[in-house]
Ligand SMILES: [Zn+2]
């Protein structure tokens with residue numbers, strides 16, 4: 001059935017359904033006169049609008065609550081939404097686990113042009129969990145090196161690392 005739908009629609013049925021929902025939503029937004037950007041107050045189009053959370057839900061105390069709270073939802077240009085989200089991320093001083101973002105513990109990342117920050121302490125503990133490859137001696141060597149790195153970071157972070 002799903003194959004037949006895909007063939008007749010010329011696309012994945014869930015892609016089609018997502019597009020339809022967005023078409024309907026946009027029609028209602030225009031009818032309700034809500035087609036001005038929440039962030040910059042300029043007019044949006046079907047192609048440029050996005051659903052934005054006024055109070056960011058990601059890494060918050062109550063992610064599910066904030067995500068589904070309709071009072072917390074607004075419409076804004078994709079680009080306005082993106083740059084606001086970026087600013088929120090930039091203003092953060094600690095990672096979700098509570099490590100401080102400072103010169104020693106912060107690694108700049110660039111994934112397909114999206115620049116971000118990564119907590120080195122979290123990265124190291126993730127790498128440690130994942131490490132099951134190689135011989136026993138190799139694993140020991142890697143573990144020791146990563147343990148040393150982590151100890152160095154903790155020393156530099158002080159009480160925040162606990
Ligand atoms: Zn805007």
Ligand SMILES: [Zn+2]
Pocket residue numbers: 095096097098099119120121122123
């Ligand atoms: Zn961290």
